[in-house]
Amino acid sequence: MSFTWHRTAGFWLALLLTGVGTGFATAALTEILKLTQHALWGGPGLDLLQGAARAPHWMHMAALTGAGVVTGLGQLLLTRLSSGNSIDISAAIWFHAGRLPKLRTLASATLSVIIVGMGTALGREGAPKQAGAVLGNQAADWLRLTDQERRLLVACGAGAGMAAAYSVPLGGALFALEVLRGVLALRYVLPAVVTSLAATVISRALMGTPPTYVIPAYPDSTSILAWALLAGPLVGLASVLFVRLVARADRHKPRGWLRVVVPVGTLAILGAVSIPFPQLLGNGRDVAELALTGDLAAPLLLALLGLRPAATLLCLGSGAPGGLFTPTLATGALLGGVLGLPWMLVWPGVPPGMFALLGATALVAATTQGPISATVLMMEMTGYARAAVLPMLVMVAAATLMARSVEFRSIYDARLTDAEVAARQRARAHPEEGVAGAS
Incomplete structure (x- = not known):
């Protein structure tokens, strides 16, 4: 047609x-x-x-x-x-x-x-x-x-x-x-x-038109380009783990009367953990900006890398509705910051926030399997025009290639069965017709 x-x-x-x-x-x-x-x-x-x-x-x-x-x-x-x-x-x-x-x-x-x-x-x-x-x-x-x-x-x-x-x-x-x-x-x-x-x-x-993230204009360098080549595949593998955990959390959402009980106990646990770690609350914009500006100390960065995605998965698995874009971005910023810690010892000179910026972009790209949209979204949200584009593209390409080689599902496919995802992949060859048999 x-x-x-x-x-x-x-x-x-x-x-x-x-x-x-x-x-x-x-x-x-x-x-x-x-x-x-x-x-x-x-x-x-x-x-x-x-x-x-x-x-x-x-x-x-x-x-x-x-x-x-x-x-x-x-x-x-x-x-x-x-x-x-x-x-x-x-x-x-x-x-x-x-x-x-x-x-x-x-x-x-x-x-x-x-x-x-x-x-x-x-x-x-x-x-x-x-x-x-x-x-x-x-x-x-x-x-x-x-x-x-x-x-x-x-x-x-x-x-x-x-x-x-x-x-x-x-x-x-x-x-x-x-x-x-x-x-x-x-x-x-x-x-x-x-x-x-x-x-x-x-x-x-x-x-109004306030920028989502206010960060410095980080300079490009050979050091950050080399790091992007090495860290990109690692972020891609991390994205595979995150996507599979999202799919698992979605499949194990409570059913029946448990939909009323489970969220109460689950989110109460989050409330208790958020007392020493208030960065776990909300969509993650605040903690992402702290990482993007290099304002998180190494011990807190390491702790939040484990706790922040766990909090998102906990909420998702409890049946709470909500988006995954900013929580994924925040997790990527934390991951990039952590991966940058040893690099600063080997090849110093790169601002810590630069690692977070590239990590956030790469994880969003790999988990959504949308490298172009992820790059443009991050450029628009941070106000970037040309700075850091080359290492950003290198890391996005490496992470997405690794992710697609291991897992063809994105975070937005988490609710689809393997058969449905395969049908969607085939239908992409004929996007005007949709999936055969769809109403």
Whole structure:
């Protein structure tokens, strides 16, 4: 079946509606996150670490136990309010022609930003992505678009959510195509850019344009290039482990009445551990920025490298909804910082934050299997134009090649079976047709 969106005015209208709606939805979800976080932890804006570091011990326990209660009750309500099953965005695009249970997905997005504001160690970008996907699906219904158009529109909507959340229009568009749609074709680029641009313009007008990470302009050097060549494969292997642990945590989520009980006990454990390590709370933006600026001492860097991903996996395995992008980025920054410690003894002169920057980019690229989108996202979020691009690309290529050689699944494929992932891989050769047998 030919793909004829270039002759359909309704498709372009759907793109604009999805982008604008996603911008407003992202601003609303971010405001809910801020209000929740400020009510419990205080602190300016989205900076949870400052408030958590000052909070009394009982607040850590109360906030995270409360997050467990909210998670359990929220999951129970989701099943009662919606008869449709929860569908992952990637699964919806590839196996359901982009169709999602709208009410359940939006409710899950709202639940996720509330519990992230309360301190769960998951990402806030998952909610805007879900909102954008639902709006794309709804626009396709309104304008009676084809299944091929709907698939692309839902992917563009989810990418627009990423773009609006972090003010990264180009990175969000590439994420939609490379990671979610699974193809970087010229005929898809303009629709993705239009949707992400519209969402970003609205979100910037409502939330401002502060950079996600404020880091120094690190210089390029032969030393960091040599380190990137050696460390890239190690990060790729680490990404394989992380993806498999994410898949395992997702498969072992509690079922039945355990969905109400397990999150309470699990998140209470996180609350107790966060008393000496407040860096474990929230989506990881704060700890990532500390690593990217070289402001984490070596002992803390080593401790957080084990504890931070464990906290994310703990929350994911408890059934708590949330994103994985920023937690993965934070883990990559910590891993890069740790791998840089011995290198500074052998070949001194590289700023510690440079190792974290490359590690973060490489781990995101390898775990999402989106090297181009990951590189552009990091450049946009940190304000980089040319600095560090060469070692960044070297490390991203090495890490992604190693990861793909061992594991063809990404963190966004965690909910898919091996047969579904294989079917998706085959379908990438014919992206306009989707997966055979998909509704």
